Amino acid sequence: MKSLFSKLVSQLLVVCMIALPFSTQAALVGTDQVVASAQAQANRDKVRDFLSRGDVQKHFETLGLSPATAKDRVNALTDQEIQQIAGKIDTLPAGASSSGTAWAVLIVVAIVIWLVWK
């Protein structure tokens, strides 16, 4: 009886060992995944461009932080965090250097700092 049981268990184990490595389904990569990764890249570019702006760098320097360090650390953020920042950048007024724009930029800078140095 015991031998039958152990035989069963060992057979089951063999099946599992063969089957498990292939349990990740080989499949086509969906178009939605391609869109998502393209979007993630676009968001990263947007944040990088934002951090390269002169007025933004000035904000960082005023706060005693290095824009270069911020850029490095932004690279380590997840796609979701980057999206959060990119979304805020989208809401910035298009105008040049009114006081309203300066405030809006400062808010986005604050979000970057919060995400990067948290």
Next chain:
Amino acid sequence: MLQAFRARLAAGFVFLALGGCATIAPMSTALKDAPPPELPRKVELTGVPFYPQEDYYCGPAALAMALNAAGAGVKVEQMVKQVYLPERRGSLQVEMLAAARRNGMVAYQIEPRLDHILREVAAGTPVIVLENYGYGWFPYWHYSVVVGYDLERFEFIRRSGFNERQNMPLPVFEHVWQKDGHWAMVAVPPDRLPATAIETRYSSAIVALEKTGQLKTAHTAYATMLKRWPQSLIAMMGLGNTAYALGNLEGAEAAFRRATQAHPGSAAALNNLAQTLADRGRLADALAAAERAVKLGGPLLATSRATLEEIRRKQRPAN
């Protein structure tokens, strides 16, 4: 309700006259100061059908007008079934987009810009817009269809409720349109691109078609997209994926191959090419593509590895 609507409209005029347009209607002001030179001064799409409806059926009616202008051949009653929510006495924006897809059209939410409405209309496409005549705590939503504009008189021509041609000054429109985030959509056949389409937005609209099983419509739309953006990875991948799902492996292979040539760094393109080649029995070619995909690594590594393993497994019996 219509009376209330008229009263609000009149109030809107007074409000705008008192407040000055620049702060309340910045897009209209910009448009008035510098109208885009490429736009005709006056356009009216007289061919767009009109279905007079009670206010709360404005969603289904607007949808039927836009869809039939695009050649869908639907009835307002059908649209009522597809988008009307009796409890809300109205229709949701997401359902408006979904219903356009269900009826074989690409549902494209245009960018929140006034000049984009004009550009779509100038290109012959009526635009469904969401207006809000209420206040923050008492919203009063209304869908209408912009079928024309006149830059001399500075107004839109809309199909709205029981009015086949209701004129509305652009600043007033901008005011009622901005309250719900400048929501506007067009429904276009898959072989035609919206005039204001941008690559990412348009591709999301087609992916939505693909995900909801409208494979043929999506396939045509990806081909349309590729004509406009010949280097688009999304368009090539979408073309291949829809061809594959429709059982056209030859078409899928051609699309994925084109994607691997235009974007050699795309693991997704190589993986899908490998899978398609394997399905067609060309295991040696499939193996080479799968190995390249695995070598690229990246976030798709697990999928690429699984594809490679499967191809190796298929090869084994032959050895």
